[in-house]
Amino acid sequence: MSTIAVTVNGIKHTREVEDRVLLANFLRDELGLTGTHIGCDTSQCGCCTVHVDGRAVKSCTMLAVQANGATISTIESMAHDGKLHPIQQAFTECHGLQCGFCTPGMIMAVAGLLKDNPDPTDAQIEHGLEGNLCRCTGYINIVKAVKLSAERMRGKAR
């Protein structure tokens, strides 16, 4: 067992965890943040993507103890005061989700992509989302949603 202190979505938590507990399970089971999904549990599908110290990672392939001292953002941090984040809004408008299971991870991966590259081409979007699988295969609309959210976020930044 180890004691870890993490700041998740702006709130500091201190918890005792077993060393082998994965960050995804810690977020879901300890903190009740079930927006972070576990799809494949083998670091392939990306449904469990969260940001640790500003970088997108697969939380099923990171130990909670490794995140000790880190600042973590999950899908629950994206909407504010009942207003969707521009990426979430664009996914809604472009029908960038069908069953929705991959969506939280997809949104967090897109947030990471747009942070590094605010104006990606289609090819860059495809390369940037290689770590996320949509089993409904709704990729065309996901790419559209990324382009729309990128446009709006650049507009906002200006």
Add this chain to the structure above:
Amino acid sequence: MYSFNYVKVKSLKEAGELLAAHPDAKLLGGGMTLLPTMKARLAQPSHLIDIGGLAELTGIAEQAGKLVIGAATRHHEVADSGVVKKMIPALAYLASLIGDPQVRNLGTMGGSVANNDPAADYPAAVLALGATVITTRREIAADDFFQGMFATALEPDEIVTRLSFPIPKRAAYAKFPHPASGYAMAGVFVADTAGGVRVAVTGAGPGVFRWPEAEAALANKMSAAVLDGLDLAADDLNEDLHAPREYRANLVRVMAKRAVAALQSIKK
């Protein structure tokens, strides 16, 4: 996964002492291979010694005309580094192809090199560029370091600390990734160096290897055409459900030709 004890060390010295004291301990860098292996219960380390954030292992710098990269440097840092892009752009490009963005945000160069997965990308660059692997004990030439599938010259309690890359005249990498896993089915790194042309192949064989026939042909004439029909010992290549040996041998030729074409497009 089986239970283990996690230790976040504050120095390489502490990591070395723990490794010596616990023969079943494993070093944890980014964990991008080790954690999935443990989740599948294919490994059962007694301790995980986390060296991921050690300051002694980070940093990208030009030193005495060489590019020196700390073992704990993450793939995305190599891919995005202005220094790497300027000194060895092919290395930055190679790093941008590893796994996926989330993997590149955690995985480390030292971890990849020490693990020596036969389909990993970095070993091809390290071998083709004739890099030196610097450890807690010594400096090991790339030609001596890689010793076949998941095998290296490292002693059990020896830790990779840095990689030192001589700067090639020109270099290029071409990879045919497995469409699902992203691992190289065949990856070929071609480097035109002061010591001659070096060609390293990953993904296709039981471990990274040099292709001497291609090196000789390209030294004679740097042209993709000289690789046509060139001998490649297909008997030694991997054969599995993804591709038979002959298919992989062809992929190696095609990737080598693409790497040479990319290399030729670089202004000297």
